[in-house]
Amino acid sequence: GNLDYEFADLGTDEMGMLATTFNGMIVRLKEYMEAVARSAADKQRLESELEVARDIQLGMLPQQIDCPGYDITGMMVPAKEVGGDFYDFFMLNEEKLCFVVADVSGKGVGAALFMTVAKMVLKTAAQAHNTTVDELLSTANNLLCQENPAELFVTAYVGIMDINSGEIAYACAGHNPPVIVHPDGSSEFVPVKPKLPLAAMEGIQYPIMYTQLQTGETLVLYTDGVTEATNLDEELYGDARLLAALPSLKQLSAPEMIEGIKSNVDIFVGEAPQFDDITIVAIRKIS
Numbered sequence: 001g002n003l004d005y006e007f008a009d010l011g012t013d014e015m016g017m018l019a020t021t022f023n024g025m026i027v028r029l030k031e032y033m034e035a036v037a038r039s040a041a042d043k044q045r046l047e048s049e050l051e052v053a054r055d056i057q058l059g060m061l062p063q064q065i066d067c068p069g070y071d072i073t074g075m076m077v078p079a080k081e082v083g084g085d086f087y088d089f090f091m092l093n094e095e096k097l098c099f100v101v102a103d104v105s106g107k108g109v110g111a112a113l114f115m116t117v118a119k120m121v122l123k124t125a126a127q128a129h130n131t132t133v134d135e136l137l138s139t140a141n142n143l144l145c146q147e148n149p150a151e152l153f154v155t156a157y158v159g160i161m162d163i164n165s166g167e168i169a170y171a172c173a174g175h176n177p178p179v180i181v182h183p184d185g186s187s188e189f190v191p192v193k194p195k196l197p198l199a200a201m202e203g204i205q206y207p208i209m210y211t212q213l214q215t216g217e218t219l220v221l222y223t224d225g226v227t228e229a230t231n232l233d234e235e236l237y238g239d240a241r242l243l244a245a246l247p248s249l250k251q252l253s254a255p256e257m258i259e260g261i262k263s264n265v266d267i268f269v270g271e272a273p274q275f276d277d278i279t280i281v282a283i284r285k286i287s
Helices: 015-058 107-124 133-145 237-245 252-270
Strands: 070-077 085-091 096-104 154-162 167-173 179-181 187-189 209-212 220-221 278-285
Touching: 015 107, 015 179, 070 085, 070 096, 070 252, 085 107, 085 278, 096 107, 107 133, 107 154, 107 179, 133 154, 167 179, 209 220, 220 252, 252 278
Parallel strands: none
Antiparallel strands: 070 278, 085 096, 096 154, 154 167, 167 209, 179 187, 179 220, 220 278
16 A cells, blocks of 8 residues: 555544544554565575575585595585584595594584684694694694683594505594495494593593595495484484495495485485584595
């Protein structure tokens, strides 16, 4: 209707009072509609800014890496516009590959900002001269504890692999154990010694452990957004379904394997909304 129309002053009788009431209603309705329009514009601007933030965040995560003898890739699918999961893989020198999968507590912008800080701290610590994986986690933990007013924490699994032998030195800060997929399709969780997540308490020592990646094997790392994905019946995807999905994916490339895992999770979840970030990394030794 025409909200610029205004009833004339009809005096103080019942018709005049009705006209005054209608005029007041029109003014309030116009103010309300203007407020709604401003709110919609603010929402659109916020959504646009979050979309840019999402693109920047995902752009920080490597898709693949040139590592002779290996096929390596990763994916992160945030539950909201931006997420708290992250992964990384990079060469420390010509013979050493460092890889990280981590999950910041919480959701949304706060977790995404702390994710950025944690990723930078871990990579900087890893690139320190001749650092070991246990020293890397201890250094990162102490640094993250110092500037953490929101009291967030980060679960993390970090490995340093000798690409010639396939030997992996690793340490775990409260994170899910990865899975090794063998050429025959069998798979098993890599043992971990769980410690407190990063940024939970200063001075934690993270024990170093070792495993070996043989030719034809794939190391699959992930966050709890995979195993804790929930369907409409509130059932968890779980460890058993993850292991059951892997035999049919054993011959696939690293990108195809992580897509296969994600598709299997999606089929299980069905129409249920995604409530947590999903991150998957695959490291396949091909020669």
